[in-house]
Amino acid sequence: MAEFILAIDQGTTGSTVALMDSAGKLRASVNHEFAQLYPQPGWVEHRPAEIWESVVKGIRALMRKRICKPAEIVAIGITNQRETALLWDRENGEPLNNAVVWQCRRTTDFCEQLKSDGHEKVIRRKTGLLLDPYFSASKYRWLLDNTAGVSRLRKAGRVAAGTIDSYLIWQLSAGDTHVTDVSNASRTSLMNLKSLRWDRQLLELFNVPEEILPQISPSSGVLGHTRNVPGLPDGIPIAGVAGDQQAALFGQACFSPADAKCTFGTGSFIVMNTGAEMLLSKSGLLTTVAWQLGDKGKPVYALEGGAFVCGAAVQWLRDGLQIIKSAADVEALARTVADHGGVEFVPALTGLGAPHWAPEARGTLSGMTRGSERGHIARATLDAMALQNADILRAMEVDIGKRLKPLRVDGGAAANDLLMQTQADVLGRKLIRPQVIETTVAGACYLAGLGVGLWKTPAEIRSIWQAQREFSVQMSATARRKRLASWEAALQRTLL
Numbered sequence: 001m002a003e004f005i006l007a008i009d010q011g012t013t014g015s016t017v018a019l020m021d022s023a024g025k026l027r028a029s030v031n032h033e034f035a036q037l038y039p040q041p042g043w044v045e046h047r048p049a050e051i052w053e054s055v056v057k058g059i060r061a062l063m064r065k066r067i068c069k070p071a072e073i074v075a076i077g078i079t080n081q082r083e084t085a086l087l088w089d090r091e092n093g094e095p096l097n098n099a100v101v102w103q104c105r106r107t108t109d110f111c112e113q114l115k116s117d118g119h120e121k122v123i124r125r126k127t128g129l130l131l132d133p134y135f136s137a138s139k140y141r142w143l144l145d146n147t148a149g150v151s152r153l154r155k156a157g158r159v160a161a162g163t164i165d166s167y168l169i170w171q172l173s174a175g176d177t178h179v180t181d182v183s184n185a186s187r188t189s190l191m192n193l194k195s196l197r198w199d200r201q202l203l204e205l206f207n208v209p210e211e212i213l214p215q216i217s218p219s220s221g222v223l224g225h226t227r228n229v230p231g232l233p234d235g236i237p238i239a240g241v242a243g244d245q246q247a248a249l250f251g252q253a254c255f256s257p258a259d260a261k262c263t264f265g266t267g268s269f270i271v272m273n274t275g276a277e278m279l280l281s282k283s284g285l286l287t288t289v290a291w292q293l294g295d296k297g298k299p300v301y302a303l304e305g306g307a308f309v310c311g312a313a314v315q316w317l318r319d320g321l322q323i324i325k326s327a328a329d330v331e332a333l334a335r336t337v338a339d340h341g342g343v344e345f346v347p348a349l350t351g352l353g354a355p356h357w358a359p360e361a362r363g364t365l366s367g368m369t370r371g372s373e374r375g376h377i378a379r380a381t382l383d384a385m386a387l388q389n390a391d392i393l394r395a396m397e398v399d400i401g402k403r404l405k406p407l408r409v410d411g412g413a414a415a416n417d418l419l420m421q422t423q424a425d426v427l428g429r430k431l432i433r434p435q436v437i438e439t440t441v442a443g444a445c446y447l448a449g450l451g452v453g454l455w456k457t458p459a460e461i462r463s464i465w466q467a468q469r470e471f472s473v474q475m476s477a478t479a480r481r482k483r484l485a486s487w488e489a490a491l492q493r494t495l496l
Contacts, residue, residue, distance in 0.1 A: 002021065002022070002068060002072050003021070003022045003072060003074045003454060004019050004020065004021055004022070004027070004067070004068045004072050004073050004074065005019070005020045005073070005074065005075050005076070005077055005240075005445045005448050005449055005454070006018070006019055006059070006062070006073050006075075006076050006077070006232075006236075007019075007020065007076070007077045007078070007079070007441045007444040007445045007448070008055055008058070008076065008077070008078045008079070008080075008168060008444070009079050009080075009244070009438070009440050009441045009444065010051060010055065010078070010079070010080040010081060010164050010165075010168060011080075011081055011244065011265065011266065011440075012036075012081045012084075012101065012102070012103070012265070012266040013033055013034075013036065013266060013315075014031050014032055014033035014034060014054060015031065015032055015034070015051065015054040015055045015058055016029055016030070016031045016058065016438070016441060017029065017030055017031075017055065017058030017059050017061070017062045018030075018062070018438070018441045018445075019062060019067050019068060019073075020441075020442070020445040020449075022449075022454055023464075024442075024445075024446075024461070024464035026436055026438060026441065026442065026445075027067045027068075028062060028065050028067050029062070029438065029441065030058050030061040030062050030065075031058070032054040032057050032058055032061075033054070034046065034047070034050040034051060034053075034054050035047065035050060036101075037098060040106070042104070042105040042106065042108075042350065042351075043104050043105070043106050044100075044101040044103045044104040044350065045098040045099060045100060045101060045104070046084070046098060046099040046101055047095075047098055047099075048086050048088065048095035048098070048099050048167060049095060051099070051164065051167070051168075052167075052168070052171050055168065055171075056229075056230050056231075059229070059230065059231045059232060060230060060231045063231045063232075070231070070232055070233050071233060073232070073236055074236075074237070074452055074454060075236065075237050075238075075239040075240065075448040075449060075451060075452045075454070076172070076226065076236055076237070076238045076239065076240075076448060077239065077240035077241070077443075077444030077445050077446075077447055077448030077449075078165050078168055078169065078238065078240065078241045078242075078444055079165075079241070079242055079243065079244050079247035079440045079441070079443060079444040080163065080164040080165045080168065080184070080241075080243060080244060081101070081102060081164055081244060082102060082163060082164075082183075082184060082187045082243035082244060082245065083102035083134055083135050083136050083139070083163065083187050083188070084099050084100065084101045084102045084136075084139075084163060084164050085099065085100050085136040085139035085140050085143065085161065085162075085163060085188075086098075086099035086100070086143070086161070086162065086163075086164075086167055087140075087143050087144070087147060087150065087159055087160065087161050087212075088160050088162075088167065088170070089153060089158050089159070089160070090157070090158045090159070090160045090175070090178075091158050093170065093171065093175055096143075096147050096149070096150060096153070096159070097143055097146075097147045099164070099167075100139040100142060100143060102134060103266075103267075103308055103350040104133065104139070104350075105133050105350060105351055105359050106133065106142060107133040107138035107139060107141070107142050108133050108359045108360065110133075110138050110141065110142070111131050111132060111133050111138055111359075114131055114205070115131050119131065119205055122201070122205075123189060123202065123205070124280070125280070126192050126193065126199055126201070126202060127186070127189050127190075127191065127192070127193060127199075127202070128186070128193050128278070128280060128281075128286055128287025128288060129187070129189050129286055129287075129288075130284070130286065130357055131189075132357060132359060133359055134308075134353070134359075135187060135188060135189040136163060136187060136188035136189065136190070137188055137189035137190050137202070137206040137208060138189075138206065140161055140188075140190075140206065140208045141206050141207055141208060143161075144207070144208070154209070154212070157211070159212045160178055160212060160214075161208070161212040161213055161214075162178070162180060162213070162214050163180060163184045163187070163188070163243075165180055165181065165184050165241050165243070166178060166179065166180045166184075166214040169223060169224055169238055169241070171229075172224070172226050172227075172229055172238060173224040173225060173226065173227050173238070174227040174228045174229075176224060176225070176227060177223065177224030177225075177238075178214045178215065179214045179215045179216075179217045179223050179224065179241075180213075180214040180215070180216060180217070180241070181216070181217055181218065181219040181223070181241040181242060181243075181291075181292075182196050182216055182217070182218060182219060182289045182291070182292045182299060183219055183241075183242045183243045183246040183247075183288070183289050183290065183291055183292075184241070184242070184243045185198075185216045185289075186288045186289040187243060187288065189202065189206070190202050190203060190206065190208060190213070191216065193278055193287065193289065193301070194278070196216060196289070196292070196299060197216060198210050198213055198216070217241075218291075218292040218293065218294055218295055218297060219240065219241055219242045219246070219291040219292050219293065219447055220239065220240050220291070220292075220293045220294060220297075220447040220448070220450045220451040221239060221293075221294045221295060221451045222237045222238070222239050222451060222452070223238050223239065223241060224237075224238045225237055225238065226238070237448075237451070237452055238448075239447070239448040239449075239450075239451030239452045240444055240445070240446070240447030240448030240449070240450070240451050241444075241447070242291055242443060242444065242447055244263070244265070244440045245263060245269045245271050245304060245306070246271070246288070246289070246290050246291055246302070246443070247439070247440045247441075247443030247444050247447070248261055248263045248269075248271070248410055248411070248439045248440045248443055249261055249271045249273060249290055249291075249302060249443070250290070250291055250443035250446055250447060251410070251436075251438075251439030251440060251441070251442035251443030251444075251445075251446060252408045252410060252434060252439050252443075252465070253458070253461055253462045253464075253465040254271075254272075254273050254408065255273065255458045255462060256273060256275075257273055257274055257275035257277070258272065258273065258274075258400070258402075258404065258405055259272070259273045259405065259408075260272035260273070260396075260404050260405065260407055260408070261407065261408040261409065261410060261439070262389055262407055262408070262409050262410075262423075263409075263410050263411040263414075263439070263440070264310055264311060264385070264409065264410070264411035264412065264413035264414050264419070265310065265311055265411045265412065265413075266309075266310065266311050266312045267306055267307055267308050267309060267310050267311075267312070267353070268306065268307045268310035268311075268385060268388060268389055268411075269304060269305070269306040269307075270304065270305050270306075270389055270392045270393060270396065270407070271288075271290070271302050271303070271304045272302060272303045272304075272396060272400070272404065273290060273300065273301075273302055274287075274301045274302055274303055274400075275300060275301065276298060276299075276300070276301070277301060278301045279301070279303060279399065279400070281303060281395070281399045282398070282399060283355055283395035283396070283398045283399050284305070284354050284355030284356065284357055284395055285303050285304060285305045285354055285355060285392070285395055285396060285399060286303070286304045286305070286306075286354065287301060287302075287303060287304075288301070288302050288303075288304050289301060289302070290302040291447065293447075293450060293458075294451075303396055303399060303400070304354075305353070305354035305355060305391075305392030305393075305395060305396060306353045306354055306392075307347075307352075307353050307354070307385075307388035307389065307392070308348075308349075308350045308351060308352070308353045309347040309348070309349045309350060309363075310347075310385050310388070310413065311327070311385075311411075311412060311413050312347075312349065313345070313347040313349070313381050313384065313385060314327045314330050314381060314413070315327060316347075316349060317330060317377070317378065317381060321377070323374045323377065323378070324378070327412075330378050330381065330382065330416070331382075331416050331417070331418050331419070333374060333375050333378040334375060334378040334379040334381075334382050334418055335375075335418060336373070336375035336378075337373060337375035337376050337379050339379060340376055340379045340380045340383050341367075341369075341371065341372060341373075341376040341379070342367040342368075342369070342372075342376075342486075343365070343366070343367045343368055343372055343376040343377060343379070343380040344364075344365075344366050344367045344380055344383075344384070344486060344487065344489075344490035345363070345364070345365050345377065345380040345381050345383075345384045346361075346363060346364045346366075346384060346490050346491055346493075346494040347363050347381070347384050347385075347388075348361040348362055348363045348364070348494055349362070349363045352494070352495075354391075354392050354395065355391060355392060355395040356391075356491070356495065358494075358495055361494050361495060362494075363494070364490065364493055364494045365377070365380075366490055366493060367380075367486075367490070382416070382418060382419045382422055383422060383426075383483075383487075384487075385413070385419060385423075386419060386422045386423040386425075386426050386427075387426055387483075387484070387487045389423060389427065390426045390427050390484065390487075393407075393427055393429070403429075404429065406429060406430040406431065406432050406470075407427065407429050407430075407431050407432070408431075408432045408433075408434065409423070409431050409432070409433050409437075410433070410434060410437045410438070410439035410440075411437065411439075411440075412437075414433055414437045415437060417471075420433065420471045421471050421474065423471070424471040424472065424473050424474070425473055425474055425475035425480065425483075426475070426480060426483060426484065427473075428473055428475075428477070428480060429473065430470055430471065430472050430473065431470065431471040432467050432469075432470050433467070433468050433469045433470070433471070434465060434466065434467055434468055435465075435466040435467065435468045436466075437468075446458075446461045449461075
């Protein structure tokens with residue numbers, strides 16, 4: 001009997017459901033988008049029921065393709081938007097409020113108060129994270145304080161909290177399982193990086209009760225089983241879970257220390273494997289758990305820097321400015337001009353992430369003249385996506401004290417050749433694009449396959465990974481310095 005792995009890639013703007021065969025080939029995938037909610041400036045929400053509905057629709061649509069029989073699915077892997085937090089009722093699985101999305105800045109004042117009270121140092125030391133609204137802990141606190149009826153439900157033991165992976169596992173198992181994996185738990189500001197457990201001091205600091213949180217489990221291994229999922233038989237092992245960026249690192253076969261990748265999604269994220277070393281950044285980057293393979297496996301750590309807005313900037317050109325009809329049109333529009341023509345777009349639409357960490361920053365479009373065209377704005381947008389990553393890479397190299405290896409790239413925007421060449425030029429590094437750019441999906445599948453023994457070791461997975469194209473540096477060092485100086489000036493205007 002053929003063997004397949006079903007992957008659920010639950011992202012910020014939509015959910016992808018995919019099938020991988022035992023040879024590591026992605027056979028089919030479907031995507032369904034859902035609504036983005038912006039109830040106030042700087043706030044971002046999702047309706048949890050719409051997230052689950054998008055997953056169910058994806059499973060049904062995928063199975064209608066008849067790539068495999070339901071009985072041939074040997075495992076499910078999950079990868080998800082991280083930090084997004086929600087509460088639901090343990091009794092009926094109903095969400096108690098909208099999910100507070102990772103991009104949301106509503107808890108900025110609360111985080112600033114914790115900083116002024118002197119708590120950032122201990123949070124940084126225990127979690128590897130900065131004290132920022134980005135992470136889940138302050139979102140849990142806000143939900144507990146602002147959700148109608150939550151006190152009554154808590155007293156009855158009915159409140160469950162989690163990130164999106166936990167919510168999906170709960171739904172897939174019909175409420176039998178409330179777990180998260182170490183990679184997602186490491187993004188909450190509540191897990192101790194050394195012990196891999198919820199930390200009592202941090203729980204008290206954020207006033208989040210441990211009993212509402214999921215059990216922390218490895219990223220690979222059987223975490224639960226399906227029950228009452230439309231289109232799927234009961235009993236399929238849920239055997240691989242990782243946050244999207246950690247899943248992409250695994251999907252890129254970055255199994256050795258100093259291996260790094262950059263994922264271009266709604267945001268963009270550079271993650272570097274640091275192996276068993278829990279390296280705390282001095283340059284505004286984050287330390288995170290990359291993965292843990294099985295109950296007896298040791299955690300693998302990583303350094304990470306993320307820009308909050310990457311592909312979302314192109315969506316803004318499409319939906320906000322309406323200068324393109326589809327996201328794919330941005331490359332053609334950008335190629336109508338020779339360069340950015342002095343136009344700079346700093347896409348701080350939801351604040352600035354690493355290495356600046358300025359949640360109050362807002363986007364700026366500057367340097368325009370009477371000669372500026374739509375093409376210059378499109379080109380400045382692609383440049384900004386690449387230049388944000390250059391800032392992160394330089395910070396990462398400061399932390400590790402050496403130049404990184406060639407950078408592996410993935411995500412939807414990695415298909416944009418102009419963006420990839422721009423990225424190589426402003427980084428001054430060769431880029432390697434894989435054959436399969438859906439590396440978050442691939443990582444979830446690989447973790448699940450290892451979890452049920454479909455593959456025995458990561459070395460088997462490394463043999464599956466293949467490069468599709470390399471982008472060598474074409475920009476001179478002088479031109480790169482000039483481009484970076486123009487970007488830095490624009491950043492400073494944004495940060496004023």
